Amino acid sequence: MPQVVALPARLWRGEIPLGRAFWEFAVLYGSLANLFTTIASLSLLAADAPPAIAVAVHFLPLPYNILMVVAVWRSAARYGGPRLWADLARLSVLLWAAAATAL
Numbered sequence: 001m002p003q004v005v006a007l008p009a010r011l012w013r014g015e016i017p018l019g020r021a022f023w024e025f026a027v028l029y030g031s032l033a034n035l036f037t038t039i040a041s042l043s044l045l046a047a048d049a050p051p052a053i054a055v056a057v058h059f060l061p062l063p064y065n066i067l068m069v070v071a072v073w074r075s076a077a078r079y080g081g082p083r084l085w086a087d088l089a090r091l092s093v094l095l096w097a098a099a100a101t102a103l
Contacts, residue, residue, distance in 0.1 A: 011067060014074025021075040022089045026068040026096060033061040034100040065097040 010016055011025060041058035045051065072093040076086035 008067065011071035012074075014071060014076075014078055016071065016075055018072070018075040018079040018081075018086065018089055021068075021071045022093060026072055026093050030061070030064060030068050030096070030100060033064055034103070037061050038103060059101070062101060065101055069093050069097050 005015075007016075011021060014021075016025070037057055037060050041054045044054040044057060072089055076090050079086040079089075
């Protein structure tokens with residue numbers, strides 16, 4: 001019976017194709033997670049919740065953002081297409097993670 005490897009482990013090892021790792025997991029899911037927690041954080045502040053709780057909620061997706069940087073970086077190393085696309089994906093995911101975390 002073949003062993004089923006969990007998706008986060010496959011992402012971490014760069015076993016997901018670059019296009020899927022970048023567009024689906026980083027840009028789509030990551031942006032949604034960061035948008036949701038930013039809205040929740042701002043809502044908490046508007047409701048006079050303690051600022052520490054709002055900050056904690058804002059940074060909840062940080063582990064996912066780190067996973068996405070590693071996943072795209074390692075998927076780019078396995079990418080068989082033009083090197084430029086792999087390098088652009090690496091640069092873009094770094095900028096995306098920084099912006100998503102800061103905003």
